[in-house]
Amino acid sequence: MEETWATLGVDLHLEVGGSRLRRGLTDALREAVRSGRLAPGTRLPSSRSLAADLGIARNTVAEAYADLVAEGWLTARQGSGTRVAERAAVAPDSATAPRPRSPRGPTHNLEPGNPDLASFPRAEWLKSARRALSAAPHDALGYGDPRGRIELRTALADYLARARGVRTDPDRIVICSGFVHGLRLLTAVLRQRGLSSLAVESYGLDVHWGVAEAAGLRTVPLRFDELGTCTGDLAGAAAVAGTRSDALADVRAVLLTPSHQFPMGVALRPERRAAVVDWARRTGGLILEDDYDGEFRYDRQPVGALQGLDPDRVVYVGTASKSLAPGLRLGWLVLPPSLASEVVSAKGGTDWSCGVLDQLALAEFITSGAYDRHVRASRLRYRRRRDQLVAALASRAPSVRATGIAAGLHAVLQLPPGTEQSVVRAAAWQGLLLHGLTRYRHADAAAEPYDAVVVGYGTPPDHAWTGALDALCRVLP
């Protein structure tokens, strides 16, 4: 058995590092179970002892175990420790999928990032698809403009101006296969321009940091305080070298979620918006604005896109993944003129990426008004859930404070110190897929971590929402 852990450890150090350590450990363990290297019923070492073997933090191991329990690969029972699930091993043939959905799946899924997929407007979408395909010219079905279909770019230019305050025209929009594809294109261009680093927020998604790192850009986190991301650090670093902000001194691009910080949920304050735009103007810097859920704001007027402040310095990135469904794989870049041709070149001389049928359907869906109707209905649904979450916490978990609830499809629940891991493990025990805030914290972030869980209340279908909320309250302190 000792050899197995050593092997896992070696694999791990080869494959992962930095902010992807936890994810890497989860993957390595899952792979070991799937391939049969860890047989069903095998008892795993305690998180303390595996952490010591691998020279990593115990929390990292504990959270990896909890994830795999939630996915059904492992079981955790009081008195019997953590074991490989009896039916977890599958045929070696399936070993090609590195991260499949759980074989048995958790009972409830509160992972943020998915909208309620059951509310996808299938009938309306099919109607738009039929109208769009019937009206399309024949040559729309051929190899296309690398920017994407003109019908969709035109619809988006209108919609984004109206709903998000984005200033653009269709010629400066490039369609992509969702945010990750857009970020791949942008980071490739930044690297080609000679940049070697990208400022990011202290909290975010490791898959995004991984895209930047794969393109050859080191990710450098900005500080995060109670008012949000400290964009002033960029200006300070540019002005004063030799301080602790050294790593930021030669940064010329920054990735931000200004409308609704992911996952912390705050909107970037006006003076911090101004600071980052000033920095970009003064240094020739570039701001990548990830507007992943800008449509869903509940308590006041929508926060307009940062791009509206300076279309020459801000790249706006939007997506249909939260407003409709990730499976569409549709996103859009709104580019400064200086960047547009480079992004188009990175995409290829022809559109090798994005299918035209969904582009045409989405264009029709937007121009017919169906998109606005769907967003309005979704906003009401998610707002109701948000209200139910807040009410349930007040009555059943008064020591927990929900933040970031003015917008979006998720909330951050602040927990008493030292309780994050036990809450996440208890959730896994209950069949509740729930992630701790630690998972979203950049490995190089300066701030003291604090205990919280991130609740994606958009994810469960309507019929399961009450049950999910109840299960959540049971595991909270």
Added chain:
Amino acid sequence: MEETWATLGVDLHLEVGGSRLRRGLTDALREAVRSGRLAPGTRLPSSRSLAADLGIARNTVAEAYADLVAEGWLTARQGSGTRVAERAAVAPDSATAPRPRSPRGPTHNLEPGNPDLASFPRAEWLKSARRALSAAPHDALGYGDPRGRIELRTALADYLARARGVRTDPDRIVICSGFVHGLRLLTAVLRQRGLSSLAVESYGLDVHWGVAEAAGLRTVPLRFDELGTCTGDLAGAAAVAGTRSDALADVRAVLLTPSHQFPMGVALRPERRAAVVDWARRTGGLILEDDYDGEFRYDRQPVGALQGLDPDRVVYVGTASKSLAPGLRLGWLVLPPSLASEVVSAKGGTDWSCGVLDQLALAEFITSGAYDRHVRASRLRYRRRRDQLVAALASRAPSVRATGIAAGLHAVLQLPPGTEQSVVRAAAWQGLLLHGLTRYRHADAAAEPYDAVVVGYGTPPDHAWTGALDALCRVLP
């Protein structure tokens, strides 16, 4: 004016080289017209004098001119030379698209690579899309398996076994956004494995060679003779170093079009199929099989996929771009087990690329039998056109010999020596988009080039086919 040419020349040497020289010149000239650097009405230097200025072959310049005339950027009139078209310049805003479709478009398009887009089965497709989306589980709309939807992979495994003799199961299929995306994934994996070169055929598409080169793989052409691509060169080079095949000696992967060489049209002969598979087995080599139009064979039983000979050494790549439409952006890789997990990793831990709706619709389109019906109807249509082409040549251009006509959507017309450029220019004059064989020849190919044009007879819609054929016959010697 002299300065302008010098500038173009400088741009060119910065941006292009080798096999992309002609394409690069065309792009640079187009950009100069679009941006207004070359004003409407400006008379261009003769191809001879520009070629001398740039230090390149006159034919390269002449073909670039002909392309741009066909696209409408330039005009060519007897007695007035080649000039910038009066309405060619567009607003600088549009300068983001590097290679737009022609502003006015040629009258007839015989460029190979597109099927008849007017025959795309819109009603049948919409029916499949409706059935598929109605039946899909909610979570199909979320972030998905990086291999693509299981419904499509299952349908393809059955179909490819039946129609193409491919041996696989759904777990070893990875869906991609068409051939170019598949080739990007494969070349990235080959580079990661440490390969530095990829053997290719003497004739092919420069965009494919460009993908390999962008991944860091040098492309080394195999010889082409009257029997097709000389796959024995691989074995010879592996056995005997120090010959002219030196560049092939350390090659461990080869890209082939075995069923229907593109664009020459021959099927790889049995002994040459055996030779390349033997080479792969002996050296641990890998064969990338581009089966772009394997469904369309007219004169005998379909030539089965090379993959059937050795699923452990051949990667099969198929696409819906010829059988349905390029705009779908759907292709599929059938992978040896040894390669599957690496390709999945290159694609990403989640499917960030391919929209699920079209995947589900295609799965339904295949399993319902609509795909077979569409392919059969298309085969009849294209075969009829092929027969009409051959008959027209026999009566109106008896000095021209059509080859590669047993299959596919294009033919190679062999011309009397020294006439290729004049035929291509005459075609452009007539508003006929027609490419010379030179465009498809690898810059490092050893064989003596000969004169021919490549006629994509699948491209025109039915109503335009007779006119296109007539225009073609008018420009042939």
